[in-house]
Amino acid sequence: MGSLVLGLGGTVDYEVRWNAATLDALADEFAIRRAELTTSAPITDERSLVVTILAFVAAGGGGERFVTSSEILERFADRFEKAVTLGGTGVRAGLALDQLGIPSVQHLVSIDDNVRRLLPSSIRYVCSATEDSLDPHLIVQYPAGARVQLVDAEVIAPAPNRLIFANDAPNREMALAADLGRELADADIFLVSGFNTMQDAALLERRLDALLAAMRSLPDGALVYYEDAGFYRREFSETIRARLLPRIDVYGMNEDELQEYLGRPVNLLDVADVSAALQDIHRLIPAPALAVHTRYWALAIGPEAHRHEAALESAVRMAATRFRLGDRFTSADLDETGALPRHAGGARVVASLPDVTGVAAFDIDVASPTTIGLGDTFVGGFVAACASREEAAA
Template identity: 40%
Template sequence: MTTSIVLGLGGCLDSELVLDENRLQAMADDHAVSLSEVRQPAEIATERDLLISVLAFMHEGIGGERYVSGIEALLAVQDRFEHVMTVGGTNVRAGRTLALLGHPNVLHVPGRDETFESQLAEGSAVLPGTPRANYVPHLIVQYPQHMRVRLMGGSIHTSHANRVILVNDPVSELTPLHDGLADWLRPGGVFVISGLNSIRNEQILEDRLRALRGILEQAPVGLRVMYEDADYHVPAFRRRVWAEITPRASVVGMNEDELASFTGRPVDVTDPSQIASALETILANLPGGTVMVHSKYWALAAGTHARELGGALECGILAAGARYLEGDAARAESLDTAGEHPTSRVGEAVAEKLPARIAAPVTVQPARELRTGAPTTIGLGDTFLGGFIAGVVETGAMLETRSTLETT
């Protein structure tokens, strides 16, 4: 019997920039950016703000997502570079991976859009009852390793590849819940909650959380609920979502950047002591729950269900590895190709040392050491999530929640 998999709540069109080093250099020269200015702006309103934000991410060697208040700035930067239109959103990319691995799924997205739906993978579907919407593309900036940009007073040099997401998307800010959502959920199925990070209005957020609480309180028996964390456009909303959603979630997932963001301090993902400290902070905010974290070197689960999730973590690693190597061309057999690469020595060291440094149950799977001249960094976390869910379904992990009737 096919497991019911419902993936929500976002979905978007992505405009993926082809980041030409000469054009980026020309842009930095045009705006006369100095090295001393390269730090995250409080607000991104102009083309110059957007450039400085991207340069700051590159300088730190990290990825992230930022809201852009001036849509003209997004369009201006997009027009400076070649770009490709694709479908995006955590749930949408995870759905693509699941479909490729033989797991049909239903997408709860803000609305139906012909361009959006034409690019969905077969086996990942938007239901006919979904209302129509017009998507404003998110700008995705993928920067490679060893890119150098000369600035006034110095230069920046990227230590490794990563991606930046820049958003001004009125439809995503609404993240509507469709009337039929509760009817889509099935006993023993999977329900993924993501996309709430795009909401910028407090009343809209409260309305969505109230509706989700009602749906989860009436959840079918054995429903496995997964919440995937993200960079919130209004950072204060993150804790509100955690308070409402995580007590009803089987697993809470995040990447290494979000782990550091939640704890409020940098986390060296090669240092077992720093990882353990960060996990303890997370689990203190997740009593009785399970956190899943995916990084460049390893993926891990800590908490109640950690020991059930080794196979799912490995499947997520191989799925993300296949995308890193082959991008949108990756297929099910690409996971075998990724699996042929050696395991990360850093990941192996973390797997060996971390359990002794944390009281909670923990399972660590080393990632693979991958080499390619043209890596794909866009959608790696989303693809990991799709592989992880496939692993949960295939291994039969039940992931019973603390109580879907618990209130906070």
């Protein structure tokens, strides 16, 4: 069996513990009113950061946003209890695989003692950085029913979700390691993600040139999985699709990204709305298999989607296990998750779309769910199933 190469950039994350009283105090200190809440304004200071967080909370949404200074994030994080963890789609997918004893190779663009300390021994890495650096990402997860008092109203979260805020120069530059091509020469699976933080169009083109050159080393039959993310410059996603789509086998995204692309909300439990959304997004992104993962279901559309039903099941099961247990879980925990009930509405959507491959999410109610990294863990579960398929074929 060949290797699993996961990239393109990792991060050091500050995961803050939700504290409504602290948010109440900040909303009062900054005199924030309901009409000010927006998720699209520039984040230039701590006040605009809090406004953005509360706007997401009010909608029950998740997303990723650029902040003009890491000092803003440091100052905000210092107000809360926090854990220092590793992030990035490739890294979190690799950490999920490590729980099952599956090794991987990471492509990193930054390194420091946090990364060296927290990466498990099953994960090898190549890195394009020439020196240590630390540009932390702020991760905020909030529970359903979270309440924050504004000057003139109360914000109540209709659902749990997670938010990411960053000013990360190495990920913004996304330099590729010189030996990436050598690692890809023995790869069964290559995960591509992370271009969403880039902001220089000419630099993005150069990085895509370098990536495509490295990908020429991939063996015939290697699977390329591309996971979307919240782009700081949405037009860059068009550039990436134009350059990479011919090499992508599976293109993944979550419900937030789906709705951003379509420019409209989608009722995820309405069969007609979901069907129309899938058709529309596949016209925009005609990948062989386009996978959309949400809190209610995971569905894949495209001529090769049927090949990945087992991978979707593995992905949903692993993400649900992280949701209920956090970072640490075992194969037995995955089996326990598999015995839990499915979401009835999600199951109805899946059953009503016979031309689309899909599985329903699990209906799980826990006091302290983990919403950070669920999409990344979904990717890990998907890759795990694909790796098992490759191993069985070998």
